[in-house]
Amino acid sequence: MTDTQSDLFVVIAGIGGVLVIASLVGLVLKRRLSPDGRNEAIENLNARIRAWWVMAIAISIAFLGDRTGVIILFALCSFAALREFMTLTNATRADHRSLAAVFFIVLPVQYYLVWVQWYGMFSIFIPIWVFLFLPIVSALSGNTRNFLIRVAEMQWALMICVFCVSHVPALLNLTIPGYEGRGVLLIAFLVIVVQLSDVLQYVWGKMVGRRKIAPLLSPSKTVEGFIGGSLSATLIGAGLWWMTPFSPVQAGLMSFAITLMGFLGGLVMSAIKRDRGVKDWGHSIAGHGGFIDRLDSVIFAAPVFFHLNRYFWSVT
Amino acid sequence: MHICIWVARGAGGAIVFFARAVTAVQAVWTGTDPTLDRQRVYFANHASHGDFILIWSALPPRLRKKVRPVAGADYWGRDRLRRFVGLDVFNAILIARNGDERTVDPVAQMAGALDQGASLIVFPEGTRNLTDELLLPLKSGLYHLARSRPDIDLVPVWIENLNRVLPKGAIIPVPLMCRVIFGAALRLPPEDTRDEFLARVRDALLALSPKAEAGR
Numbered sequence: 001m002t003d004t005q006s007d008l009f010v011v012i013a014g015i016g017g018v019l020v021i022a023s024l025v026g027l028v029l030k031r032r033l034s035p036d037g038r039n040e041a042i043e044n045l046n047a048r049i050r051a052w053w054v055m056a057i058a059i060s061i062a063f064l065g066d067r068t069g070v071i072i073l074f075a076l077c078s079f080a081a082l083r084e085f086m087t088l089t090n091a092t093r094a095d096h097r098s099l100a101a102v103f104f105i106v107l108p109v110q111y112y113l114v115w116v117q118w119y120g121m122f123s124i125f126i127p128i129w130v131f132l133f134l135p136i137v138s139a140l141s142g143n144t145r146n147f148l149i150r151v152a153e154m155q156w157a158l159m160i161c162v163f164c165v166s167h168v169p170a171l172l173n174l175t176i177p178g179y180e181g182r183g184v185l186l187i188a189f190l191v192i193v194v195q196l197s198d199v200l201q202y203v204w205g206k207m208v209g210r211r212k213i214a215p216l217l218s219p220s221k222t223v224e225g226f227i228g229g230s231l232s233a234t235l236i237g238a239g240l241w242w243m244t245p246f247s248p249v250q251a252g253l254m255s256f257a258i259t260l261m262g263f264l265g266g267l268v269m270s271a272i273k274r275d276r277g278v279k280d281w282g283h284s285i286a287g288h289g290g291f292i293d294r295l296d297s298v299i300f301a302a303p304v305f306f307h308l309n310r311y312f313w314s315v316t
Numbered sequence: 317m318h319i320c321i322w323v324a325r326g327a328g329g330a331i332v333f334f335a336r337a338v339t340a341v342q343a344v345w346t347g348t349d350p351t352l353d354r355q356r357v358y359f360a361n362h363a364s365h366g367d368f369i370l371i372w373s374a375l376p377p378r379l380r381k382k383v384r385p386v387a388g389a390d391y392w393g394r395d396r397l398r399r400f401v402g403l404d405v406f407n408a409i410l411i412a413r414n415g416d417e418r419t420v421d422p423v424a425q426m427a428g429a430l431d432q433g434a435s436l437i438v439f440p441e442g443t444r445n446l447t448d449e450l451l452l453p454l455k456s457g458l459y460h461l462a463r464s465r466p467d468i469d470l471v472p473v474w475i476e477n478l479n480r481v482l483p484k485g486a487i488i489p490v491p492l493m494c495r496v497i498f499g500a501a502l503r504l505p506p507e508d509t510r511d512e513f514l515a516r517v518r519d520a521l522l523a524l525s526p527k528a529e530a531g532r
Contacts, residue, residue: 079491080340082491083340083491083492083493084493086490086491086492087477087492087493091480092480093480093483093484096483096486096490099490100488100490103490103491104488282340282493283340283342283493284340
């Protein structure tokens with residue numbers, strides 16, 4: 001077994017351990033506070049923990065499948081996210097061709113570019129080629145009603161759900177001296193810090209949250225939750241430095257950047273939900289809502305994490 | 317014969333999987349209990365050829381086994397593949413939509429299936445709605461069916477978004493989230509005239525539509 005594999009097993013075992021503890025806590029809380037299943041907060045917590053098991057197992061399988069597994073997993077996440085996003089847009093019958101192209105050409109091509117490690121095209125395909133050609137396809141349909149809104153929404157959906165998400169598997173393509181072949185662990189680090197930060201902000205907010213940080217956007221986010229959650233996630237991230245090419249201090253700084261971007265990304269995505277009058281992006285993940293509800297912080301953190309690594313550590 | 321049944325079942329499973337992958341269909345039950353194993357007539361808005369497939373996919377497997385969609389013979393009987401999907405996979409009741417082509421009365425066909433214990437999926441608009449209106453004027457078939465079998469629950473069903481997934485003339489479905497909303501059952505009040513009853517049916521359907529709600 002290689003170093004990478006043994007470290008990966010430690011990580012997966014660690015996640016499993018945390019989930020076992022979470023499930024036990026959930027069970028005790030259910031026995032004490034919601035024996036008849038009537039306490040909604042407890043039921044939601046347990047639904048969330050069950051969904052976490054499924055997500056952890058899915059991502060562990062992907063990690064064990066290495067490059068192929070990770071690329072397929074995030075391509076599927078992009079597909080599910082895009083499906084949720086496009087549902088809430090003004091796209092009409094006239095956009096049917098553009099939409100079909102978005103789902104069945106743009107998305108696979110972007111992940112193919114990750115697969116063949118063509119960085120130049122990976123980074124301009126959606127921002128330039130698709131940006132120019134998609135409105136051409138929509139314009140040729142001849143329907144001009146809400147044209148700018150429809151085209152802009154489609155581009156935004158692609159940037160968020162495909163371009164940004166594809167930066168997670170693209171981490172595998174960085175060449176960091178002394179860290180060859182360990183890219184999967186860098187992805188694990190990103191995902192663990194982002195998701196822990198979300199969970200810890202939720203927990204801190206429930207325990208000591210008083211002052212709302214952005215009451216118009218997201219009534220559940222509090223100053224105390226944000227500070228407690230991001231600081232504790234930063235500390236845990238620093239403690240995970242052994243998975244990364246970073247020193248403990250660097251790992252802490254990276255974690256702080258990830259949690260900050262994740263938090264701000266959550267606010268942006270909440271603003272869109274408010275605008276469209278929905279509480280959740282979808283209904284696919286019991287207790288959590290949709291895929292975007294779980295991915296929103298990863299979406300904003302991944303490109304920043306990718307480029308920080310690229311500027312300061314990678315030689316490609 | 318047995319192989320045929322297995323192929324049909326496999327095809328049914330594949331179609332449900334595909335429908336779920338494209339639409340992530342969510343069943344929303346308001347006012348009708350899906351765990352009760354009752355005989356029902358589900359009547360829904362009709363905007364796409366995929367409509368009954370979506371209702372079928374949204375029903376719990378126990379209810380799915382007993383349900384038979386009512387579909388136009390002119391479309392679903394046209395070639396071997398469609399007959400296989402319509403008759404073998406979905407066990408559809410094919411009815412003649414044009415009066416002059418009829419040899420059997422569609423209402424009698426539906427009533428016969430109800431007498432054998434089946435539940436039905438019907439589209440009272442009679443044809444696909446390709447306009448921007450929420451509903452077309454309703455045909456009288458549902459009224460005549462309710463007259464002949466007044467003890468059966470009629471459950472309104474609103475299919476949301478499927479017309480965006482597969483608009484008129486499109487071959488490739490675009491993945492978008494769909495919901496199938498089941499409302500509270502209604503029956504034909506004995507004193508209702510045809511037009512009163514159809515207005516009632518129409519209101520029951522529109523009450524489930526999130527768009528009609530927002531427009532109010």
